[in-house]
Amino acid sequence: MGNINAPEIKYFESFADEIASKFQRVKHLVDHRVSSGNYHEVILRTVLRNFLSKRYSVKTGFLYKDNNHVSNQMDILIIDENTPAAYIFQEDDFVIVMPNAVVAAIEVKTTLNAADFDTAIENIASAKRLYDLPAQLRTIIFSYQGTDASDSNLDTWFKRGGATAIKDQPVLGPHAISLFEQKTLLMRFNPTTNTINDGHNYHKIFQYDGEPYKNENGWHLSLLLALILGACESREVAITGRFSGDSPATRLIQAQSSFVDQQGYGLGIGRL
Numbered sequence: 649m650g651n652i653n654a655p656e657i658k659y660f661e662s663f664a665d666e667i668a669s670k671f672q673r674v675k676h677l678v679d680h681r682v683s684s685g686n687y688h689e690v691i692l693r694t695v696l697r698n699f700l701s702k703r704y705s706v707k708t709g710f711l712y713k714d715n716n717h718v719s720n721q722m723d724i725l726i727i728d729e730n731t732p733a734a735y736i737f738q739e740d741d742f743v744i745v746m747p748n749a750v751v752a753a754i755e756v757k758t759t760l761n762a763a764d765f766d767t768a769i770e771n772i773a774s775a776k777r778l779y780d781l782p783a784q785l786r787t788i789i790f791s792y793q794g795t796d797a798s799d800s801n802l803d804t805w806f807k808r809g810g811a812t813a814i815k816d817q818p819v820l821g822p823h824a825i826s827l828f829e830q831k832t833l834l835m836r837f838n839p840t841t842n843t844i845n846d847g848h849n850y851h852k853i854f855q856y857d858g859e860p861y862k863n864e865n866g867w868h869l870s871l872l873l874a875l876i877l878g879a880c881e882s883r884e885v886a887i888t889g890r891f892s893g894d895s896p897a898t899r900l901i902q903a904q905s906s907f908v909d910q911q912g913y914g915l916g917i918g919r920l
Contacts, residue, residue: 660873661866663695667828668865671792688792689723689756693741696726699873704751704880705729709743711750711775712736719775724754726876728883747778752786752879760794760827762801766810769915773813773820786879787822788872793829797852799911802834803919806850815916818848824875825850826868833868835875837908844906845875849920852909871906 670691693706700706705727711719727734727749734749753775755768768789776782795801805811814820823845825834838847855867912920 657864657866657870659866660870661864663698664828664865664869667691667695667869688758692754692756692790693724695869696724696873696876699877700726700880703729707738707741707743707745709738709745711747711753711778712744713747713778717778719778720771722753722771722775723756725750726752726754726880728880747775747785750775750785751883752788752876754788754790755822757789757791757794760789760791762795762805762808764791764794765789765805766808769810769814769821772822773810773817776820782817782819786875788875789822789825790872791827791829794827797827797830797832797834799919802913806913806915807918812916815914818915821848821915824872826872828865828868831865831868833871834913835871837912839908839910839912842908844908845878849912849914851912854907854909 671688689708693708696706707725707727708721708723709725710721711725725743725745727743727745728751729749731746731749733746735743735745737744753772755771757764757768760768772787772789776785776787779785811821823836827833833853834850835844835853836847836849837844837851837853840847844853853871855864914920
């Protein structure tokens with residue numbers, strides 16, 4: 649994939665610094681988990697809106713297929729406003745929306761621990777189950793801070809109930825898992841095709857600039873944004889049958905300098 653006209657990493661780093669500074673500011677002033685957690689979602693929604701056209705709104709709420717098929721509440725929903733009859737209910741940023749209008753969903757955690765990992769996996773699966781083709785919904789777990797993402801901890805998390813429940817349906821899992829403060833990003837990766845965002849297992853993705861393990865959060869953020877914009881592009885292709893050669897996701901992604909850890913993790917399996 650080319651990277652023509654990609655902004656310099658410093659540009660994305662300014663947004664990453666903004667996310668981190670606002671998080672720290674609220675953390676120092678407020679110790680109420682629910683209230684601060686809600687604002688942490690707002691921080692990320694604001695950054696996402698900067699990169700999306702007015703066609704796509706960034707909200708929170710539930711996906712609704714019918715009375716018997718409703719998702720758990722999702723922290724962030726990216727909605728295609730060109731979809732006819734998209735909403736069942738909406739007030740300010742809270743919505744109940746039809747699945748066919750939702751492009752991507754993000755679970756935001758202030759502090760990601762084992763129990764929160766379970767919850768995030770379950771919430772994402774509840775949304776993806778509403779789709780005939782669950783891979784159509786691009787999904788991310790984003791945490792500001794949390795338990796050390798060591799091999800042993802990740803092994804434990806991927807063996808817990810939330811992951812084990814979808815072991816036989818790995819497509820219901822997230823596309824990416826971000827531990828922002830730790831500068832750790834896990835994405836689906838297929839070693840056979842050497843392709844990111846492919847396969848069912850997760851690998852740590854590192855920035856590589858002469859030597860690995862030099863991740864910067866601007867680079868980290870650019871990959872997440874490219875993942876989301878890629879979902880918007882895929883939706884456009886499905887609707888119009890046309891694909892622009894000047895791909896926004898292609899221009900944003902900074903994967904040419906990536907290094908993939910060969911150690912992988914499987915849902916319900918743990919360390920491979």
